[in-house]
Amino acid sequence: MALSGVQVKTAENLIEATQDCGAFVQLSGVLKRIAVKLSKTCNDLRLLSSGPRAGLGEIVLPAVQAGSSIMPGKINPVIPEVVNQIAFEVIGNDMTVTMAAEAGQLQLNAFEPIIAYSLFRSIPHLRQGCIVLARQCVTGITANRARLEETVRHTIGIVTALNPYIGYEKSSALAKEAHATGRGVYDLVLEKGWLTKDELDRILSPENLTQPRPAVRL
Secondary structure, eight states: OOOOOOOOOOOSSSSHHHHHHHHHHHHHHHHEEEHHHHHHHHHHHHHHTOOOSOOOOOOEEEOOOOOOOTTTTTOOOHHHHHHHHHHHHHHHHHHHHHHHTTTTTTBOOOHHHHHHHHHHHHHHHHHHHHHHHHHHHHHEEEHHHHHHHHHHHHGGGGGHHHHHOOOOHHHHHHHHHHHHEEEEEEHHHHTTTTHHHHHHHHHHHHHHHSSSSOOOOO
């Protein structure tokens, strides 16, 4: 405690603690679980921010470095990529801890140094990765509202919301035509004169589509 400032205590059974490193394996497994979740989250951020044209482009990450010279407007997801790499390290360290704990013989495990080394790398790196991700990425994420509105307007799935107003048969035919022509459902309904622009704006507004409402015919 004098060196670390952390309250520590001796294991209740020193013989058991010497030959079994299960507590370290358990701790390393928890760190790995956190790393896997963080890495998956960063994968989501990278995919949702991909673009500017060929990707999803639903969110915009803070620009922390210059983008690609051959892809104007692209924001490199460097912070999520940093955390991905930290996660890879932690996962690898967990395998090291696991194999080192497994390699003990009888009442002795000679591989505790590599166990300690691996944990002492995983813990601070994972901690710092969380801090960097929060401060330099997550807090600055914004929604690409124009892209999201365009996606909602052109998605074929919104025909479901039109069922109570134009009927299932027309909705089904509309979905097939939109898929075949690449045109938006909104524009096709207006062209056919099945609903007015005001009616479509009300029915297909994102706010209404995300709220429960009774199926009422016009």
